[in-house]
Amino acid sequence: MKKHTAMKILAVGAHPDDIEILCAGTLFRYKDLGAQISLCVLTDGSAGHRLIAGPRLKAIRKKEAEAAAKFLGARLFWLGFKDEMLFEDKPTRLKLIETIRQAAPDIVFCHAENDYHQDHQAAFRLCLAASFIASLKNVKTRSRALDKLPGLYQMDTLSGIGFYPEEYVDISKSLKEKLKMLSMHVSQLKWLMDHDHVDILELVTTQARFRGLQCGKRYAECFSLVRGWGRLLTARLLP
DSSP states (O other): OOOGGGOEEEEEESSTTHHHHHHHHHHHHHHHTTOEEEEEEEEOOTTOOSSSOHHHHHHHHHHHHHHHHHHHTOEEEEEEEOTTOOOOOHHHHHHHHHHHHHHOOSEEEEOOTTOSSHHHHHHHHHHHHHHHHTTOTTSOOSSOOOSSOOEEEEEOOGGGTTOOOSEEEEOTTTHHHHHHHHHTOHHHHHHHHHHHOOOHHHHHHHHHHHHHHHHTSSSEEEEEEOOSTTTOOSSOOOO
8 A cells, every 4th residue: 555645646526616525625634644636627617607707707716726726735637628518528538538647646536426417427427437548558648648547436425415435534624624725716605505505615514524423523524436347446545
C-alpha cells in the first residue's frame, strides 16, 4: 500500500460544487496527509440560475471553482462541457482520458451510477470508461498512458438516496473546511434555495451527521468501490 503522502487523488464532478458537496471533507483529510489533489469539473455550470444568463454565469462559476480549488490547494481541470448536455461520447471521453493521464491518480472519485441528475450519471459512465482507457498505450492523447488502473470510488448520492456505503471517512475535523469551500460557490447557494428549496450547507451537514451516526463518528462521508476485474483493491486507500 502506498503511503498517503505519496498518493495522487483525482475527484471528478459533473458541475462546479458537486465535489465540495460529496467528498471535500475527505479531500481535506488527504491534504493533511500530504497527498497531491486534482479536481476535474466536467461542465460549465451555465444552467444553474434563475436570474443570471448562461454566458455570465459560466464565467462566475469558473471563478468560484478556481477559488475553491485554491482554498484546498488542488489543481483544477475545467473541461467546460455545456451544463445539462453531458454525454458519454468520443470527444468527451478523450478529453477526460487526457485529464486522467495528466493527473496520474492512484484514486479517482466519481459520481454514483444511480445519482439523481443525468449529468451525474453520464459522469459515472465517463469515469468508468476513461479511467480504464487511460492505461491503454494504443489510445493516443497528448500525455502518456498510465502504468496501472486507478482505484475508482463512487461518491455518495445527494441526500444519500439509493446509496449503499462500503467505506466511511471520518470528516469530523474537516467539516468546517468542507463547508467553507462549498460556500465559495456563492451563485449556487441562492440557486439551490430557489430551485430545490434547500439550504445546501444545512443539507451537507445533515448528511455528514447521519453518515457519521452509521460509522460511530460525529461526521463522515462514504464511498463505494467500483468492482470489476483489474479494479479490486487489497488494501484500504481512503484516509
